[in-house]
Amino acid sequence: MTTTTASGSGGLLSGKPLRAIAAIILLVNGMFPALWILFTSLKTEGELTAKPITWFPHAPTLQNYMQAFSDQPLHLFLFNSLMVALLSTMLTLLVSVLAAYALARLNLKRRGLILAAIIAVSTFPLVTLLVPLFEIMRTLNLLNSWTALVLPYTVLSLPVCTLMLVSFFEGIPRDLENAAMIDGCTRLGALFKVVVPLCAPGVFTAGILAFVNAWDEFLLALSFNSNPQLRTLPVGIQLYQGEFAFPWPVISAALVVGIVPVAVLIVIFQERVVSGLTAGGIKG
Incomplete structure (x- = not known):
């Protein structure tokens, strides 16, 4: 009985839950930098340097995009x-x-x-x-x-x-x-x-x-x-x-x-x- 339980537990860890955890890690690793760059591009300089750090822009602006094309x-x-x-x-x-x-x-x-x-x-x-x-x-x-x-x-x-x-x-x-x-x-x-x-x-x-x-x-x-x-x-x-x-x-x-x-x-x-x-x- 003990052997069966251990085997079942091992199968559970190596099955769907483990694959789901791996998929979440890969998704976060791939998406987080891109999302962070996107949110940063919508923030003002003041909001970006404010403390505590804000994850999402409070007042999204497209001024940075216009400045990107005008500065260079x-x-x-x-x-x-x-x-x-x-x-x-x-x-x-x-x-x-x-x-x-x-x-x-x-x-x-x-x-x-x-x-x-x-x-x-x-x-x-x-x-x-x-x-x-x-x-x-x-x-x-x-x-x-x-x-x-x-x-x-x-x-x-x-x-x-x-x-x-x-x-x-x-x-x-x-x-x-x-x-x-x-x-x-x-x-x-x-x-x-x-x-x-x-x-x-x-x-x-x-x-x-x-x-x-x-x-x-x-x-x-x-x-x-x-x-x-x-x-x-x-x-x-x-x-x-x-x-x-x-x-x-x-x-x-x-x-x-x-x-x-x-x-x-x-x-x-x-x-x-x-x-x-x-x-x-x-x-x-």
């Missing part, structure tokens, strides 16, 4: 970030689709070694690549241009996107491609007309990962572009800080504006992203 060219930062992220995402998807298809379908020698190399490259810290990438961009005379960011962002996103798509392509029957090629398609035609549409969740997921990586990146954007007209959003937001002042409400408003495009993108493609992540996890 926030619209220009958004445009630069959007263009760099879109261009790098499109280039990443094109190259990763071709690379993943080659790894999944072609009888490549040392395929395992190639996959191991891709995994190894993806683990390199970004700071260790900064100087070599800077020297390459300077030699190619690409500094102070969108290209100086698009190319490195593509390279940095390729390993993860390629590995993700390999698992999807391996799950597509070869007979479908063979049938398309019998009907007159080339191998590339079969890839883009048959395989890629069937792997749409994985392609969307890889694209969003590449977009978010490019949208959030700060170190390369700060190092490769000194032209004020080419600053991206992460670099532009630091300009709100003064020598002796740190206007948190205005900075929070700029952060909220920067979060919105990514949040909208994820909401629009939520089902495809979730199915892509789960399917990729099962196939991997």
Whole structure:
């Protein structure tokens, strides 16, 4: 009887209550910083520094958002970030689709070694690549241009996107491609007309990962572009800080504006992203 009770108790702790607690912890950990930034952006400087701390704004104001656009060219930062992220995402998807298809379908020698190399490259810290990438961009005379960011962002996103798509392509029957090629398609035609549409969740997921990586990146954007007209959003937001002042409400408003495009993108493609992540996890 004692053994049964202990077993039942252990099962209870490892069942729904434990999963619910874990879900709550993850939700709080993910949502609390975003909500805190949102509430801060709606507060005045006086309310933010008042004691005791107020969790919710007593008199919400949009003045911080207007000041965020007037103090700095926030619209220009958004445009630069959007263009760099879109261009790098499109280039990443094109190259990763071709690379993943080659790894999944072609009888490549040392395929395992190639996959191991891709995994190894993806683990390199970004700071260790900064100087070599800077020297390459300077030699190619690409500094102070969108290209100086698009190319490195593509390279940095390729390993993860390629590995993700390999698992999807391996799950597509070869007979479908063979049938398309019998009907007159080339191998590339079969890839883009048959395989890629069937792997749409994985392609969307890889694209969003590449977009978010490019949208959030700060170190390369700060190092490769000194032209004020080419600053991206992460670099532009630091300009709100003064020598002796740190206007948190205005900075929070700029952060909220920067979060919105990514949040909208994820909401629009939520089902495809979730199915892509789960399917990729099962196939991997």
